[in-house]
Amino acid sequence: MAKAKKNKPYFDASTVSLDEWLSMVFTHEHKRKFRFVDYHFPTDSHAIEYLTNIETRSDFEVKHLIRSFLIPPGIQGHDHQFFHHWKDTGDIINVMRSIEFARRLFREEGWEGMTWILDLLPDWPQQAIDALDAFIRAHTLYLSDGRVFGLSDAISIIRHKYLLSINPRDILNEVSARDFEFLISALFRNQNYQTQITKQTRDGGADIICTSVNTPIRQRVLVECKHHKGTIGVEVVRTLAGVVGESGSTSGWVVTSSKFSLPAVDFASKTGRVQLLDYEALNLKFNEYFGARWSERLSSIISQEQRLQASQSTEGA
Known part of the structure; x- marks a missing residue:
């Protein structure tokens, strides 16, 4: 053939x-x-x-x-050239010991x-x-x-x-502000953080407190969630930067279902301690950590995080 x-x-x-x-x-x-x-x-x-x-x-x-x-799988057309070169130079034994690809060629297995x-x-x-x-x-x-x-x-x-194919903006606008917080908490949990969603009646601070797991240096990250259709301005970023500094946290994230103004982006880049996630960046994160069909699983992702948060509250009581 x-x-x-x-x-x-x-x-x-x-x-x-x-x-x-x-x-x-x-x-x-x-x-x-x-x-x-x-x-x-x-x-x-x-x-x-x-x-x-x-x-x-x-x-x-x-x-x-x-x-x-x-x-x-198998041997490609040019593969034997490598094998004959190693054989002609007398290096075949040493090469087989150090290169797995050479060993597979010798056994006529080729590519896996x-x-x-x-x-x-x-x-x-x-x-x-x-x-x-x-x-x-x-x-x-x-x-x-x-x-x-x-x-x-x-x-x-x-x-x-x-x-890159899914635009989550319309999808995220359909969930409640509180469910958006649960969704973002699940995202950080999947990035190897312990997460704690703060009470809705909080005065200042952040919506989610994240603590790194199994890292040499413990990271404490504050997350502010903004479930809005309008553009998020610089004041939100400036406020979180102040809370991060006052609380001694490692860094802060402002996450939105919308987008940020240019002054907000500029201020965040200058602080070096506050990161921004808009709806386009969230799409990449969701696809990476929840899979490309995350929108179909949105309710289950949120409900699972709700149960985990409730379980944590019960254990801490």
């Missing part, structure tokens, strides 16, 4: 449109009349066009394309493959990206340029489809 594939004429896929190339990619290998680049986008223009309109693409199509870009990362999608896109990034770092010396391009393209597709 491999020989038959090599005997097919080569076609320059950079000369066709994106839709024409996708049609070629999605044609079964046995039915293809040509050999062509199917393990990365033919040109940057093809990539930009696909990523720009990726929200219109189905999960099935996106996963199919990602699969084409991933390293399949990366198609398993598809099982992380759509729920855990950041973990899929991290796995691909680690794979590239570990094997960059043994991957062809085309394969590196393909894995990088796969990362871009995952990022645009599953990390």
Whole structure:
């Protein structure tokens, strides 16, 4: 089969449109009349066009394309060049002891493959990206340029489809201000903090007090939640910065379902102790820590955090 594939004429896929190339990619290998680049986008223009309109693409199509870009299990065409080089130079034994890839080649196993990362999608896109990034770092010396391009393209597709696609602003506006606090508390809890939501009748301070878990130096982080449709001004940031300083906390976060004014962003950057999360940044965080379908799980995320907070209150009583 491999020989038959090599005997097919080569076609320059950079000369066709994106839709024409996708049609070629999605044609079964046995039915293809040509050999062509199917393990990365033919040109940057093809990539930009696909990523720009990726929200219109189905999960099935996106996963199919990602699969084409991933390293399949087995030995690739250029792999034997490394093996013969190590053998000819007399380094094969030493190389096998120090490089796992060389050992796999010697055993005719080749690449272990990366198609398993598809099982992380759509729920855990950041973990899929991290796995691909680690794979590239570990094997960059043994991957062809085309394969590196393909894995990088796969990362871009995952990022645009599953990390950047949802706009949470309208979704977050539908929850109550108190439920928004529970949601943000759950977000910090997933980032390895112990969280305590303060009473609604508080006078000053912050909405959530976060304490780091299993860190060399204990971090105390104050979080102010602003569930608003309007722009958050500098006064909110200035007030939290003062509370952080007076309480001896490590840092503070202002989190909003809306956006911040330019003076607020400028003041926060100058303090060095207050970070800002608007609705766009929250989208990335939610996708990373709750999965790409977090909006479907919104009620369960909030209710689970409510139970955890109630349990903490009972234990502390």
